[in-house]
Amino acid sequence: MKFCPNCAAILTIKIPADDSRERHVCEACGSIHYQNPRNVVGSIPVYGDQVLLCRRAIEPRHGYWTLPAGFMELGESTSHGAARETLEEAGAVVRVGPLYSLLNVPHAEQVHMFYLATMAYPEFSAGEESLEVALFHEHEIPWGELAFPTVKQTLEWFFADRAAGVLSGEFHVRSRDVLPSERI
Ligand SMILES: [Zn+2]
Structure with a gap:
Protein backbone atom coordinates (compact mmCIF):
# COMPACT_ATOMS: atom_id res chain seq x y z
CA MET A 1 0.00 0.00 0.00
CA LYS A 2 1.53 3.28 -1.10
CA PHE A 3 -1.26 5.89 -1.25
CA CYS A 4 -3.97 6.67 1.27
CA PRO A 5 -7.32 5.16 0.14
CA ASN A 6 -9.04 8.09 1.85
CA CYS A 7 -7.16 11.11 0.52
CA ALA A 8 -4.51 9.74 -1.90
CA ALA A 9 -1.57 11.22 0.05
CA ILE A 10 1.62 9.15 0.19
CA LEU A 11 1.56 6.86 3.24
CA THR A 12 4.36 6.52 5.76
CA ILE A 13 5.15 3.34 7.67
CA LYS A 14 5.51 3.83 11.41
CA ILE A 15 4.34 2.54 14.76
CA PRO A 16 1.31 4.59 15.83
CA ALA A 17 0.92 5.68 19.44
CA ASP A 18 -0.57 2.92 21.61
CA ASP A 19 0.45 0.31 19.03
CA SER A 20 3.33 -2.14 18.85
CA ARG A 21 3.53 -2.82 15.12
CA GLU A 22 4.42 -0.79 12.09
CA ARG A 23 1.34 0.39 10.17
CA HIS A 24 0.59 2.36 7.02
CA VAL A 25 -0.18 5.81 8.42
CA CYS A 26 -1.49 8.84 6.53
CA GLU A 27 0.08 12.03 7.88
CA ALA A 28 -2.33 14.09 5.78
CA CYS A 29 -5.69 12.84 7.05
CA GLY A 30 -4.55 10.95 10.13
CA SER A 31 -6.00 7.58 9.17
CA ILE A 32 -4.23 4.31 9.94
CA HIS A 33 -4.62 1.53 7.37
CA TYR A 34 -4.39 -1.86 9.05
CA GLN A 35 -3.50 -4.91 7.00
CA ASN A 36 -4.61 -8.34 8.16
CA PRO A 37 -4.44 -11.89 6.82
ZN1 LIG B 1 -5.18 10.12 4.05
Whole structure:
Protein backbone atom coordinates (compact mmCIF):
# COMPACT_ATOMS: atom_id res chain seq x y z
CA MET A 1 0.00 0.00 0.00
CA LYS A 2 1.53 3.28 -1.10
CA PHE A 3 -1.26 5.89 -1.25
CA CYS A 4 -3.97 6.67 1.27
CA PRO A 5 -7.32 5.16 0.14
CA ASN A 6 -9.04 8.09 1.85
CA CYS A 7 -7.16 11.11 0.52
CA ALA A 8 -4.51 9.74 -1.90
CA ALA A 9 -1.57 11.22 0.05
CA ILE A 10 1.62 9.15 0.19
CA LEU A 11 1.56 6.86 3.24
CA THR A 12 4.36 6.52 5.76
CA ILE A 13 5.15 3.34 7.67
CA LYS A 14 5.51 3.83 11.41
CA ILE A 15 4.34 2.54 14.76
CA PRO A 16 1.31 4.59 15.83
CA ALA A 17 0.92 5.68 19.44
CA ASP A 18 -0.57 2.92 21.61
CA ASP A 19 0.45 0.31 19.03
CA SER A 20 3.33 -2.14 18.85
CA ARG A 21 3.53 -2.82 15.12
CA GLU A 22 4.42 -0.79 12.09
CA ARG A 23 1.34 0.39 10.17
CA HIS A 24 0.59 2.36 7.02
CA VAL A 25 -0.18 5.81 8.42
CA CYS A 26 -1.49 8.84 6.53
CA GLU A 27 0.08 12.03 7.88
CA ALA A 28 -2.33 14.09 5.78
CA CYS A 29 -5.69 12.84 7.05
CA GLY A 30 -4.55 10.95 10.13
CA SER A 31 -6.00 7.58 9.17
CA ILE A 32 -4.23 4.31 9.94
CA HIS A 33 -4.62 1.53 7.37
CA TYR A 34 -4.39 -1.86 9.05
CA GLN A 35 -3.50 -4.91 7.00
CA ASN A 36 -4.61 -8.34 8.16
CA PRO A 37 -4.44 -11.89 6.82
CA ARG A 38 -6.83 -12.86 4.05
CA ASN A 39 -9.16 -15.85 4.23
CA VAL A 40 -9.02 -18.48 1.51
CA VAL A 41 -12.12 -20.69 1.56
CA GLY A 42 -12.65 -23.90 -0.34
CA SER A 43 -14.27 -27.30 -0.35
CA ILE A 44 -13.50 -30.98 -0.64
CA PRO A 45 -16.25 -31.92 -3.14
CA VAL A 46 -17.04 -35.61 -2.82
CA TYR A 47 -19.04 -37.72 -5.24
CA GLY A 48 -19.25 -41.34 -4.09
CA ASP A 49 -15.68 -42.21 -3.21
CA GLN A 50 -14.18 -39.66 -5.61
CA VAL A 51 -12.94 -36.11 -4.97
CA LEU A 52 -13.26 -33.24 -7.44
CA LEU A 53 -10.09 -31.32 -8.32
CA CYS A 54 -9.43 -28.36 -10.64
CA ARG A 55 -6.34 -27.76 -12.74
CA ARG A 56 -5.42 -24.09 -12.40
CA ALA A 57 -5.61 -21.79 -15.44
CA ILE A 58 -4.06 -18.90 -13.49
CA GLU A 59 -0.86 -18.07 -11.65
CA PRO A 60 0.43 -18.93 -9.17
CA ARG A 61 0.88 -22.64 -9.89
CA HIS A 62 -0.66 -22.55 -13.39
CA GLY A 63 -1.33 -26.11 -14.59
CA TYR A 64 -1.28 -27.67 -11.13
CA TRP A 65 -4.22 -29.35 -9.42
CA THR A 66 -6.12 -27.88 -6.50
CA LEU A 67 -9.25 -28.21 -4.48
CA PRO A 68 -11.68 -25.45 -5.51
CA ALA A 69 -10.88 -22.47 -3.28
CA GLY A 70 -10.41 -18.74 -3.39
CA PHE A 71 -10.50 -15.50 -1.47
CA MET A 72 -13.52 -14.94 0.73
CA GLU A 73 -15.66 -11.99 -0.37
CA LEU A 74 -17.03 -9.25 1.85
CA GLY A 75 -20.53 -9.97 3.09
CA GLU A 76 -20.44 -13.76 2.82
CA SER A 77 -19.81 -16.52 5.34
CA THR A 78 -16.87 -18.90 4.99
CA SER A 79 -19.15 -21.80 4.03
CA HIS A 80 -20.99 -19.70 1.45
CA GLY A 81 -17.62 -18.64 0.05
CA ALA A 82 -16.57 -22.28 -0.23
CA ALA A 83 -19.76 -23.15 -2.13
CA ARG A 84 -19.38 -20.09 -4.38
CA GLU A 85 -15.76 -20.90 -5.26
CA THR A 86 -16.71 -24.51 -5.99
CA LEU A 87 -19.41 -23.35 -8.40
CA GLU A 88 -17.18 -20.70 -10.04
CA GLU A 89 -14.05 -22.81 -10.48
CA ALA A 90 -15.48 -26.30 -10.87
CA GLY A 91 -19.05 -25.69 -12.09
CA ALA A 92 -20.25 -28.00 -9.32
CA VAL A 93 -23.20 -27.45 -7.01
CA VAL A 94 -22.31 -28.85 -3.60
CA ARG A 95 -24.00 -29.29 -0.28
CA VAL A 96 -21.46 -27.85 2.12
CA GLY A 97 -20.93 -29.86 5.29
CA PRO A 98 -18.73 -29.22 8.32
CA LEU A 99 -15.45 -27.34 8.35
CA TYR A 100 -12.70 -29.93 7.88
CA SER A 101 -9.31 -28.19 7.88
CA LEU A 102 -7.87 -24.83 8.88
CA LEU A 103 -4.30 -24.02 7.89
CA ASN A 104 -2.39 -20.90 8.84
CA VAL A 105 0.02 -19.68 6.17
CA PRO A 106 1.71 -16.72 7.93
CA HIS A 107 4.36 -16.12 5.27
CA ALA A 108 1.61 -15.74 2.63
CA GLU A 109 -0.51 -13.65 5.02
CA GLN A 110 -3.39 -16.11 4.55
CA VAL A 111 -5.62 -18.55 6.43
CA HIS A 112 -6.96 -21.47 4.40
CA MET A 113 -10.23 -23.24 5.30
CA PHE A 114 -11.67 -26.30 3.59
CA TYR A 115 -15.21 -27.63 4.09
CA LEU A 116 -16.41 -31.15 3.48
CA ALA A 117 -18.91 -31.02 0.63
CA THR A 118 -21.01 -33.51 -1.28
CA MET A 119 -22.11 -33.57 -4.91
CA ALA A 120 -25.54 -35.04 -5.65
CA TYR A 121 -24.64 -35.56 -9.31
CA PRO A 122 -21.32 -35.92 -11.18
CA GLU A 123 -21.88 -32.63 -12.96
CA PHE A 124 -19.04 -30.15 -13.24
CA SER A 125 -17.25 -27.93 -15.76
CA ALA A 126 -14.11 -25.83 -15.89
CA GLY A 127 -14.68 -22.23 -14.85
CA GLU A 128 -12.58 -19.33 -16.12
CA GLU A 129 -9.83 -20.03 -13.59
CA SER A 130 -9.62 -23.75 -14.41
CA LEU A 131 -8.08 -25.62 -17.36
CA GLU A 132 -10.00 -28.79 -16.51
CA VAL A 133 -11.96 -30.32 -13.68
CA ALA A 134 -12.10 -34.03 -12.87
CA LEU A 135 -13.13 -36.58 -10.26
CA PHE A 136 -10.34 -38.66 -8.74
CA HIS A 137 -10.27 -41.88 -6.80
CA GLU A 138 -7.68 -41.83 -4.00
CA HIS A 139 -5.14 -43.85 -6.02
CA GLU A 140 -5.54 -41.42 -8.95
CA ILE A 141 -4.74 -38.22 -7.03
CA PRO A 142 -1.87 -36.41 -8.82
CA TRP A 143 0.18 -36.00 -5.63
CA GLY A 144 3.20 -34.69 -7.50
CA GLU A 145 1.16 -32.07 -9.35
CA LEU A 146 -0.79 -30.44 -6.51
CA ALA A 147 -0.73 -26.66 -6.38
CA PHE A 148 -0.32 -25.85 -2.69
CA PRO A 149 0.86 -27.44 0.57
CA THR A 150 -2.53 -26.70 2.18
CA VAL A 151 -4.30 -28.71 -0.53
CA LYS A 152 -1.86 -31.61 -0.23
CA GLN A 153 -2.16 -31.65 3.57
CA THR A 154 -5.96 -31.47 3.49
CA LEU A 155 -6.19 -34.36 1.02
CA GLU A 156 -3.73 -36.44 3.08
CA TRP A 157 -5.79 -35.84 6.21
CA PHE A 158 -9.03 -36.49 4.34
CA PHE A 159 -8.10 -39.87 2.90
CA ALA A 160 -6.54 -41.03 6.18
CA ASP A 161 -9.60 -39.95 8.19
CA ARG A 162 -11.99 -41.47 5.67
CA ALA A 163 -10.15 -44.79 5.79
CA ALA A 164 -10.30 -44.71 9.59
CA GLY A 165 -14.04 -44.01 9.54
CA VAL A 166 -13.55 -40.68 11.32
CA LEU A 167 -15.60 -38.60 8.88
CA SER A 168 -18.91 -40.36 9.47
CA GLY A 169 -18.94 -39.38 13.15
CA GLU A 170 -17.97 -36.29 15.10
CA PHE A 171 -14.43 -35.08 14.50
CA HIS A 172 -12.17 -32.22 15.41
CA VAL A 173 -11.16 -29.72 12.75
CA ARG A 174 -7.72 -30.59 11.42
CA SER A 175 -5.33 -27.67 11.80
CA ARG A 176 -1.68 -26.72 11.63
CA ASP A 177 0.68 -23.97 10.53
CA VAL A 178 2.40 -24.18 7.15
CA LEU A 179 6.11 -23.29 7.11
CA PRO A 180 7.75 -21.12 4.43
CA SER A 181 10.10 -23.99 3.64
CA GLU A 182 7.30 -26.38 2.70
CA ARG A 183 7.26 -27.34 -0.93
CA ILE A 184 5.00 -29.67 -2.86
ZN1 LIG B 1 -5.18 10.12 4.05
